Amino acid sequence: MPKIIFIQPEGQQTELEVPNGTSLMQAAMTNGVPGIVAECGGSAMCATCHVYIDDNWQAVLPGMDAVENEMLDSVADERRPTSRLSCQVLVTPEMEGMTVHLPGVQV
Numbered sequence: 001m002p003k004i005i006f007i008q009p010e011g012q013q014t015e016l017e018v019p020n021g022t023s024l025m026q027a028a029m030t031n032g033v034p035g036i037v038a039e040c041g042g043s044a045m046c047a048t049c050h051v052y053i054d055d056n057w058q059a060v061l062p063g064m065d066a067v068e069n070e071m072l073d074s075v076a077d078e079r080r081p082t083s084r085l086s087c088q089v090l091v092t093p094e095m096e097g098m099t100v101h102l103p104g105v106q107v
């Protein structure tokens, strides 16, 4: 199970061992990592599971579809080139050690 590191805006880190195929949103919610709301439950309809994933991990991320791209225009915090919806990123072995930054606000 890849280790994923969630980092709060204030710098607090939570390391989780996440089963392959689990979304970053599910992993955070299941383990009580603060900072993700996920109002729609993972359907790419709410934009309250926004995260930032560092540039050096972009190559291992799944492609972004049009729905996710559109929803990212609705995030509460700043949209950046590294913005993703965490419900749309399923963990793979290549993500071992990946860092995921939570935004300051979700709603």
Ligand code: FES
Pocket (backbone or CB within 6 Å): 025, 037, 038, 039, 040, 041, 042, 043, 044, 045, 046, 047, 048, 049, 071, 085, 086, 087, 088
């Ligand atoms: S949980 Fe709603 S868009 Fe990800």
